[in-house]
Amino acid sequence: NAGVMQNPRHLVRRRGQEARLRCSPMKGHSHVYWYRQLPEEGLKFMVYLQKENIIDESGMPKERFSAEFPKEGPSILRIQQVVRGDSAAYFCASSPTEFYEQYFGPGTRLTVT
């Protein structure tokens, strides 16, 4: 049973470009969470999604950031017009139900030049 998969593992974008981060949850998991980790800091919650629904996006910046989890395919975190401050590791986690432990993927390390 494969774990949570994220791609790409490393992503370099120039300021103003778009970044698309993908997350495939563990088999049987329909709940997906996105977190951001800045250097030397803990993980900060961004958004919680179930299939085709955003449940809680209280940690998402109001502009440039969006997330989706379509009926088919991976969850996608999209960052438009990236800025240097968006450079961070972005982790996806999944769980089988809403009240269960979250299992993390290996992360995508975004560098904005």
Place this chain on the structure above:
Amino acid sequence: QQQVKQSPQSLIVQKGGIPIINCAYENTAFDYFPWYQQFPGKGPALLIAIRPDVSEKKEGRFTISFNKSAKQFSLHIMDSQPGDSATYFCAASLVTSGTYKYIFGTGTRLKVLA
């Protein structure tokens, strides 16, 4: 109210030592306290977790001590090994928006010397 304060920021122990990492919280609504282990370049992996109705939980060499009245909990690693060198995060969660929302501490970078 939503913060989890973790200390120390870094820790160096000799092989066989017992590193202790501490976390404190304010919000009494938190009801689940997991610890995660993260190796460089990897995602956090769940290590051990506790609920506030229990004062201690052991899994292998890892022990969580929980003090509900003080709103503190700690991770002890018995007989630490160089392979335990990693960053450890505590977290606290509460039910909100129909799910567990995790609030993470800032992490403790542990180095175990051979």
